Amino acid sequence: MMNFIRNHKVAAGLWTIIRVYIGYVWLTSGLGKLMGGEFDASGFLQGAVAQTGGEHPTVQAWWGAFLEAVALPNADLFTVLVMWGEVLVGIALILGLFTNFAALMGITMNFAFLFSGTVSTNAQMVLLTIFIIVAGANAGKYGLDRWVMPYMKQTWKNRKQKQNKTTVAA
Structure with missing residues (x-):
């Protein structure tokens, strides 16, 4: 199977x-935020932090603490990072x-949104x-x-060979 x-x-x-579908979803979402000109991550972040309390919190305390300590003070940076x-x-x-790297970054964003x-x-x-990601190349x-x-x-192979020749010559 593998x-x-x-x-x-x-x-x-x-x-x-599947890759093009996922890419389309990401691209349209990001362009909507960029072109709309009104996206600001701080509201989303504040809403997530607010969901850490209560009888049945939907956001875990450790993630809320990260959002409150790191993301909220840097909301402008996170706004740019999310859009772009x-x-x-x-x-x-x-x-x-760079399919695998892009997929890894996409899944990281998805987990951040889920958290x-x-x-x-x-x-x-x-x-x-x-x-x-499992499909690899x-x-x-x-x-x-x-x-x-x-x-x-x-390119990496040539660079490594060149580096090895330089090391041997020295």
């Missing part, structure tokens, strides 16, 4: 469809460029993104990773 997921052309086509993070993850997934008490489509996106086979990753691998 061989099919990670190496088969049919699976690569399926991952491409969504746009960049979306573009990378649609193009199949903050938001449900929406985040749980579905987490599940689909896990498949993309096969998820970007029909994308720019097909050319970028071998180029980067060769």
